[in-house]
Amino acid sequence: MRFVSLVSCCCLAGVADAAFAAMPNARPGLWESASTTVVEVGLPPNVPHAAKMPPDERAKLERSLAPWGGKPVTTNERVCMSADTLDPWDAYGSGKGTATDCKRTVVTQTPQHVKMALVCGGGTSTGDADFTAVGADRVVGKITMLMKSERGDSKLNVQMESRWIGADCGSLKPGERQAVGAR
Numbered sequence: 001m002r003f004v005s006l007v008s009c010c011c012l013a014g015v016a017d018a019a020f021a022a023m024p025n026a027r028p029g030l031w032e033s034a035s036t037t038v039v040e041v042g043l044p045p046n047v048p049h050a051a052k053m054p055p056d057e058r059a060k061l062e063r064s065l066a067p068w069g070g071k072p073v074t075t076n077e078r079v080c081m082s083a084d085t086l087d088p089w090d091a092y093g094s095g096k097g098t099a100t101d102c103k104r105t106v107v108t109q110t111p112q113h114v115k116m117a118l119v120c121g122g123g124t125s126t127g128d129a130d131f132t133a134v135g136a137d138r139v140v141g142k143i144t145m146l147m148k149s150e151r152g153d154s155k156l157n158v159q160m161e162s163r164w165i166g167a168d169c170g171s172l173k174p175g176e177r178q179a180v181g182a183r
Contacts, residue, residue: 026081026133026136026137026139026164027136027137027164027167028081028082028083028085028167029080029081029164029165029166029167029168029169030078030079030080030081030164030165030166030167030168030169030170030172031078031079031080031081031162031163031164031165032076032077032078032162032163032165032180033076033077033078033079033160033161033162034074034075034076034160034161034162035074035075035076035077035158035159035160036072036073036074036158036159036160037072037073037074037075037156037157037158038071038072038073038156038157038158039154039155039156039157040062040154040155040157041062041152041153041154042062042152042153042154047061075179076179076180077177077178077179077180078165078172078177078178078180079172079175079176079177079178080169080172080173080174080175080176081174081175082174082175084174085174085175101120101121102118102119102120102125103118103119103120104116104117104118104129105117105118105119107128111133112132112133113130113131113132113133114129114130114131115128115129115130115131116128116129116130118143118145120145121147124147124148124149125145125146125147125148126145126146127143127144127145127146127156128143128144129141129142129143129144130142130143131160136164137163137164138161138162138163138164139160139161139162139163140160140161140162141159141160141161142157142158142159142160143156143157143158143160144156144157144158
């Protein structure tokens with residue numbers, strides 16, 4: 001389960017940066033992102049009689065194995081984006097960001113939209129990210145990952161919305177993040 005959390009954090013940090021970079025006319029300054037993550041965990045292959053379990057019992061067991069009990073978890077963070085951190089798309093698309101373990105391949109890109117294929121952990125986790133700039137001050141997106149391990153398969157679904165707060169980043173330096181809280 002620790003791996004699931006690590007992958008979700010890496011994907012969110014690296015891919016969310018890419019979402020900002022995809023919109024060259026985005027406003028520099030302080031941005032706030034709300035991300036809602038749901039992790040669905042399948043049963044490990046060594047669970048006896050899993051195939052014969054009633055569906056409700058199986059679902060209950062799967063939820064108990066998932067981080068946070070399979071319930072949505074929303075986190076908020078703020079990040080300072082300068083004109084420099086908004087501009088260089090290549091730095092984000094080549095995997096040089098926070099998620100160095102993940103390879104991000106741009107499938108489609110316009111100033112208003114980016115879709116990427118993701119491969120993390122040497123291929124043990126795959127998925128995609130899809131972000132849309134609703135305007136120069138708002139980005140919405142989603143990340144979907146399938147993670148395979150000896151403990152079974154799990155799915156990670158993230159919905160994200162970022163909005164521009166203001167031109168002044170306060171005490172945050174460009175590229176620096178600050179957690180606002182979790183619900």
